[in-house]
Amino acid sequence: MxxxxxxxxxxxxxxxxxxxxxxxxxxxxxxxxxxxxxxxxxxxxxxxxxxxxxxxxxxxxxxxxxxxxxxxxxxxxxxxxxxxxxxxxxxxxxxxxxxxNLMTLAVTPSAVVLSVLGATTSLDVPNDMYELAIRGTTSSLWSPVETAFSAADRFVPGSKFAIGHAIGWTFGLDENIWDLAPTQRTYGMLAHTLEQFGLMQLAPYDVENVTQTPGADGWQPRESIHDGGSTKAMQLMKDYAYEPDTVTVAKILQQDGTEAYAVMYSGTTPLGDDSGPLGLLQQENAFGATGVVESVAADSVHVEDATMQILEQAGVPAGATIIPMGYSQGGTHAMNIGMSDKMKAKYAIPDVLTVAAPTGHRRTDDLSTNFVHIEHQHDKVTALTGASNEGRINRTTIEVKGYPDHEVPAGVFGPEHNFEVIDHQLAEALHDPEVARAAQIPLQSLENKMDGTVSVQQFHLDRQAATPPQDPLAHPSAFDREPKKIVSIRPLDEWMTAAATK
CATH class of the missing domain: 1.20.120 (Four Helix Bundle (Hemerythrin (Met), subunit A))
Structure with a gap:
């Protein structure tokens, strides 16, 4: 295929x-x-x-x-x-x-070698090799640590459990670290360490309406979604995928008089030329490197609050149909928003669309939402979390192959991360009867909500100045506070590539 x-x-x-x-x-x-x-x-x-x-x-x-x-x-x-x-x-x-797990242990060495070659040369390496390399490497690093604590637990029963909670408390978590997958432990602890050294700070966002030519109702009319390319949902998102630090809300007035709202999150904002060696960590862009950490390790906690504020400012009524959509980092935000209990309590979320986004670490048994993930076979970015998207009745991943005949911009992560390339290859793939049959139902669920007149509002996010980190050992009053999720951590069975019971 x-x-x-x-x-x-x-x-x-x-x-x-x-x-x-x-x-x-x-x-x-x-x-x-x-x-x-x-x-x-x-x-x-x-x-x-x-x-x-x-x-x-x-x-x-x-x-x-x-x-x-x-x-x-x-x-x-x-x-x-x-x-x-x-x-x-x-x-x-x-x-x-x-x-x-056995396959991970067996294939990790070759996956690491292939990943290094893929990252440093022009060799096309499938993204599942990058996933295996990340997952296998972190597991290998943690294996001797966990073995040592398990051995100590035989001499002092309960010590491993107690130490796991103590380490979790030290890093601002309220879970036992042994209940977490090695990859997630590593990302969560690294993110918290960077926060403590002031190199990276998660914080809420200020929201500014930047709609260019709004009408009397605050919405800016635009042309209807055209039929070119792969799907209408992709054509709509293509227009806003590269808007820096921007969330675009598109109101689609359908032929039956009902309204659907596509909430679109743009991709990662690139670094400026004067950023310096630590610019990757210190940049203040909402959807910069810090935004990646928030989306992957903290379930987009501040983007979730900003989205609630945006929808309220846009006049979207409670109970309305919301379709989170996003590209790259924005796709991970869209996935988190689509799984948010706070969002689902106020709005109906029947569909979620992500493009070129690392979303495999998020798992859910809620089958009420149709999740569609579109990515390229050789895109390194989708492997960031070391986990593949699970295949469920309501969760479909379309992994396109190949490249267009014409030259396309490679960008930082290669042409396979380019939205235009993915859209072009998806359009080609949908001409394949087998692909079209397998993807018809999930894609049609999205397409049914894309017909009608479209108007938009755009909102720019600015990260607020974060509260300086405090060392709990230097401030005894910190011991009186309840543990909190400075970096959100999920249970092990939500992180693994294949769900497993504890």
Whole structure:
């Protein structure tokens, strides 16, 4: 095929999701049936009492008893079936995770060599090799450390658990570090260390409406989304993917009179020429290197707050349909926003679109949102977190291959990270019947919301000055504070390439 399609309704992993969903629906239906049965038994008991002295009384009582025992038996059978399905799915995923871990150990050395060659030469290396190299290297670094603490735990039971919490507290976390994947431990602890040395500070954003020619309602009209390129959603995002530090809200008035709002996050803002060697860490751009850390290690906590403020300023009503979309770093922000409980409590989020973004570390069992990830086979950026996107019934990754015949700007990360290249190759791939069939349902869900007149508002983000870090050992009052997530950390099973039960 001209592209690899992982996940979605036609993927083999869908069978597991459908089994789990089916068991959940069956359990819910049984619970509702039992509630109705309870009402029926109550009514039957009353009727039996009233007619006890009549010939029909014993018959009604027997029928009521038979109904109640039959329904209780059915409920027990449903519970056994549900637990059986859940156990089978969990066992399969556990086996898959163990195989993945063995493959990681076996392939890591060659993956590291290939990754170095790919980063320093023109050799095209698949991004899954970069993922293996990152994941395997961090696991190898942590392996002797964890082995040493495990050995100490045999002499002093509970010491490993206690030390894990103590280290987590030292780094501003409220989780035990042994519950975290090695890659996530490394990123989280490194980010917090840089914060303590003042080299990088996460902070909230000031939001400024920079819409160029707004109408009386505050929205700037623009032409409808044209049909050129791959999909309409890609054509819309292409116009705003490189706007520096900008969030663009596009209101799409559909033919049936309903409105959908595409919330688009631009890619990483490049460094200036005068940034210096530490400019990568110290730049104040909202979507600069610090923004990458926030998106990968802190679940876009400040971008989430800024998005809530932006939607309120734009006049987007509660309950409206929101479609987070983003390119590169912006795609990781879009993924985090699409999984945000705060956002989902106020808005409907049926779809999320990310392009060339590292999103594999985010996992969810919420199957209500359609996640579509589009990336290039050789893009290094998507491998940043050392994890691949999981294939689920509602999560589809389209990995395009090849390059256009014409010359394209390579940029910092190579032509495979160029939005135009990915869009062009996606359009080519969708001419392949197999790719089109595998991607049809998730892409169509997005396309259905792109028809109609479009108007936009744009907002620029400026990172506020962060509070200087304080050494908790130098300020005893810090011991009185509750632990907080300075850099958000997720459980192990949300970080691994294959979900595993603890």
């Amino acid at each position: 001209s592209a690899n399609v992982t996940g979605g309704p036609t993927h083999w992993r869908t069978n597991l999701d459908e089994l789990t969903l089916g068991a959940a629906h069956l359990r819910k239906a049984t619970e509702q049936t039992m509630q109705l049965a309870g009402d029926a038994m109550l009514a039957g008991g009353i009727l039996t009492g009233v007619t006890i002295m009549t010939p029909q009384g014993p018959l009604i009582g027997a029928k009521t008893f038979g109904l109640s025992t039959g329904l209780m038996g059915m409920q027990a059978e449903v519970e056994v079936l549900t637990y059986g399905v859940e156990f089978a799915v969990a066992a399969y995923l556990e086996a898959e995770a163990q195989i993945t």
